[in-house]
Amino acid sequence: MANADSNHASIGAVVAGFGLSLVLTALSFGAVMSGLVPRDQQLATIVVLAVLQLLAQLVFFLHLGTAPEQRNTTVIFILTTLLIATVVSGSLWVMHNANANMTPMQMSVEMAKSRE
Numbered sequence: 001m002a003n004a005d006s007n008h009a010s011i012g013a014v015v016a017g018f019g020l021s022l023v024l025t026a027l028s029f030g031a032v033m034s035g036l037v038p039r040d041q042q043l044a045t046i047v048v049l050a051v052l053q054l055l056a057q058l059v060f061f062l063h064l065g066t067a068p069e070q071r072n073t074t075v076i077f078i079l080t081t082l083l084i085a086t087v088v089s090g091s092l093w094v095m096h097n098a099n100a101n102m103t104p105m106q107m108s109v110e111m112a113k114s115r116e
Contacts, residue, residue: 007101013060014060014061016054016060017057017059017060017061018060020053020056021053021056021057022061024025024049024052024053025053027049028045028046028049028050028053031046031049034044054058058077064077075108
């Protein structure tokens with residue numbers, strides 16, 4: 001049953017996205033298990049393949065794009081990503097500053113007594 005709603009992809013596009021996701025997953029698995037990728041480059045390879053898979057899933061399954069009917073979804077996704085990045089980076093900054101400013105210095109008992 002074909003959906004007349006333009007916000008939904010066709011069956012062919014969903015199958016293509018699923019196939020691409022499977023191929024990228026198999027490549028990630030193969031990069032580690034086959035030994036063809038040197039050990040010091042495996043993490044970078046997996047990260048690149050993961051980002052490609054994320055982009056494929058955003059385009060094929062979440063329908064992000066520049067078409068007029070996709071702009072609302074794309075803008076909401078970008079704003080949500082920025083909000084999450086702001087909360088995470090702000091939390092890390094606060095935790096770092098709290099750790100740097102509230103951790104007691106290495107001080108001997110004699111030094112502590114001399115400060116009194």
